[in-house]
Amino acid sequence: MHILITGGAGFIGSHLAERLLKDGHQVTVIDDLSTGRLENIQPLFDNPRFTFIRDTVLNETIMHILMEQCQQIYHLAAAVGVKLIVEKPVHTIETNIRGTEVVLQIASKFRRKVLLASTSEVYGKNSKVPFREEDDRLMGATFFSRWSYACSKAIDEFLGLAYHREYNIPITIVRLFNTVGPRQVGQYGMVIPRFVQQALAGKDITVYGDGNQSRCFTYVEDVISALIKLMATPAAEGDVFNIGSDEEISIMELARRIKAKTDSASKIVTIPYDQAYEKGFDDMTRRVPYLGKINKVIGYAPTFKLEQILERVIEYHKSIR
Numbered sequence: 142m143h144i145l146i147t148g149g150a151g152f153i154g155s156h157l158a159e160r161l162l163k164d165g166h167q168v169t170v171i172d173d174l175s176t177g178r179l180e181n182i183q184p185l186f187d188n189p190r191f192t193f194i195r196d197t198v199l200n201e202t203i204m205h206i207l208m209e210q211c212q213q214i215y216h217l218a219a220a221v222g223v224k225l226i227v228e229k230p231v232h233t234i235e236t237n238i239r240g241t242e243v244v245l246q247i248a249s250k251f252r253r254k255v256l257l258a259s260t261s262e263v264y265g266k267n268s269k270v271p272f273r274e275e276d277d278r279l280m281g282a283t284f285f286s287r288w289s290y291a292c293s294k295a296i297d298e299f300l301g302l303a304y305h306r307e308y309n310i311p312i313t314i315v316r317l318f319n320t321v322g323p324r325q326v327g328q329y330g331m332v333i334p335r336f337v338q339q340a341l342a343g344k345d346i347t348v349y350g351d352g353n354q355s356r357c358f359t360y361v362e363d364v365i366s367a368l369i370k371l372m373a374t375p376a377a378e379g380d381v382f383n384i385g386s387d388e389e390i391s392i393m394e395l396a397r398r399i400k401a402k403t404d405s406a407s408k409i410v411t412i413p414y415d416q417a418y419e420k421g422f423d424d425m426t427r428r429v430p431y432l433g434k435i436n437k438v439i440g441y442a443p444t445f446k447l448e449q450i451l452e453r454v455i456e457y458h459k460s461i462r
């Protein structure tokens with residue numbers, strides 16, 4: 142099958158491209174390399190079933206051509222990373238909303254199947270544990286850019302569900318919870334690569350806030366397997382699924398574990414949110430996915446424990462130093 146991945150030079154997209162090629166598919170990636178990196182897909186260039194187009198999903202002419210050729214579309218292209226989102230709010234809103242509009246409009250013309258990547262950020266600062274797909278969402282004030290990301294992805298979800306209901310286009314939406322693994326970089330804010338890079342370089346490990354906030358981290362391979370299974374499951378169409386892990390850890394404990402595992406002499410320091418991001422920045426205290434829904438539909442359960450994930454990520458960062 143010929144498959145299109147938007148944002149396929151990014152961290153998750155490049156792992157997906159690699160797997161789909163291994164499975165024998167023809168894969169086209171479109172990426173504007175804004176956060177994606179050529180080196181993520183460099184090893185794929187030798188494969189005759191792989192094509193890379195350097196362009197934005199906002200280019201409708203190109204997207205028309207590509208989506209006519211491809212039977213399935215994984216729409217991963219988006220502005221992501223809390224740091225980037227806070228620093229470039231206009232880019233975030235426009236890329237995320239307009240990009241998805243383009244994909245869905247063309248999908249409806251050619252009746253293509255689309256898997257739309259959303260985010261656990263859409264739950265906002267609701268403190269409920271765990272987050273179920275049908276839960277209410279609690280957003281902060283519009284003065285804080287962070288929420289523009291959550292809202293732009295929520296609009297994407299509304300659009301995806303609307304195209305499914307109104308035009309019967311096969312669309313499945315996933316909410317990703319803190320995916321990690323090799324090739325993820327720390328420069329847009331993601332905590333594990335940041336802590337690992339800081340620990341390996343002997344620099345301060347920067348815990349934002351008091352470090353009592355917690356997260357659940359999912360290994361990228363578990364995410365990729367879930368995406369591929371959902372794409373192949375008609376019962377998942379017109380629906381929204383959490384993909385994540387329910388192994389929870391506080392950010393302070395995460396810093397300690399990374400320091401210990403890397404044998405680092407780094408100091409763990411706390412930095413107020415106002416200094417780390419923007420004045421009045423809101424963080425989520427806990428973010429745990431309910432996994433019963435996705436388990437029922439595709440039998441999903443995370444297979445990688447945090448220990449293994451950290452070992453692999455540390456290994457990767459040592460290898461590229």
Ligand code: UDP
Pocket residue numbers: 222223319330331332333335336347348349350354356392424425
């Ligand atoms: N964080 C931190 N230090 C960093 C980067 C992030 O303490 O250098 C914290 C961040 O404030 C949040 C958690 O780690 O509480 C996860 O952040 P990330 O940006 O990876 O993902 P988020 O869950 O916020 O989308």
